[in-house]
Amino acid sequence: MTDTHDIGILLAAQLTGRDAGHVVELPGTSLRVHRAVLAPFLALQAAAARDGLVLKPVSAFRDFDRQRTIWNDKWRGQRPLLGRDGRPLDASRLSADALVESVLIWSALPGASRHHWGTDLDVIDAAAVPEGYAVQLTADEFALRGPFARLDAWLARHAGDHGFYRPYAVDRGGVQPEPWHISHVATSSRALDALSVDLLAEALRDAGLEGQEAVLARLPELHARYVRNVEPAPAVSPPSRLS
Template sequence: MALRAAAAQDGFDLRPFSSFRDFHTQARIWRRKFLLEKPIFDQSGAPIDGGSLTEEERVWAILGYSALPGGSRHHWGTEIDVVDGVAVDAGAPVDLLPHETAPGGVFSELHVWLGEHLTKFGFHRPYDQWRGGMFAEPWHLSFSEVSEAALSALEPEMIAEALRNAALPGGPVVLRLLPTIWERHIQNVAAPINASSAQSDW
């Protein structure tokens, strides 16, 4: 709320587009993408022809923008995907894709503002840039103190157990790939920038 109030002072309506998601909700997103009922996007935000992919290729394609159920940071209650309500109320559709946050995009000014201010309010961007796993998601903000504790507490076996009980499409492939997904998509994220040490550098 403090971050939202500060954004409002500078003319932005910082609004959550998506926040807490439980395992069941993430599994529904996964199922619809794996069964090609919802589009899968590549790193540039262009839709992929999922029908031409093997099951394993489809898993990797989905994981660019959608976390594995059980491995989503949105399960923790610490993550929000944000938009600028000023642009949304003016009619901008929300895709959460790069064209919105790139220079000239509908949310680009909000994201420049966030880059200058979010650390002071205890947030960071875990998907600040592509690191070989999740694509860059500047709209995805994380409340650092609590999410760092959650990330430390998470173990791959917890995810495997949830997946074994879920009858997820592609589940056997996912379980085989889980050690790589764990390293590449769950552990391989940006750490918070320490606000006080950042200030002392000035």
């Protein structure tokens, strides 16, 4: 059974967010990361602190159920659905195919979110905003005049020093640019290679996903465009031990 098959670094169920055996708590937060990512992330945080930034994770591991709730809410019009230009769309007026594309602009397909792996985090610079600031994670916040412009520049220069990079740095025609989304290269590269179309299909079958048929009918294309279509991972020296 694939669910219990070990793929080297993550079980199939862990790759698709249905098992959380690979993640550990980030001290002082309610967030969890892959156990191999904890030390590198703390090192990245410490380096940022030395340069006057407070690298604060606002999201890390998310499970399949959480991603399915987001997906289904958008599909049913119970959560704002935005187009590529950021304007609201009316879910009830879209075909199933158009709806699939619209949800995928801003939200990952359940089972295919890099946040399932615990290798990826969304971060802000808490030193750059007042306490109680409502984080939006928008391009404007990371643009030149935004509060996180300095973080953006710092990550571009230093994320690689600690084995991280930004897979959604630019618009590649799939997921919108997400300058706040960082990924631990050594761990996530292996997860990405292991997440095949077949494995994803298995996770999505009978999983209570709205639009399941429309998704499964074109899964190879969606996998290519939204899962594989990220910035190529930079070369890093492999860590001595990953798990």
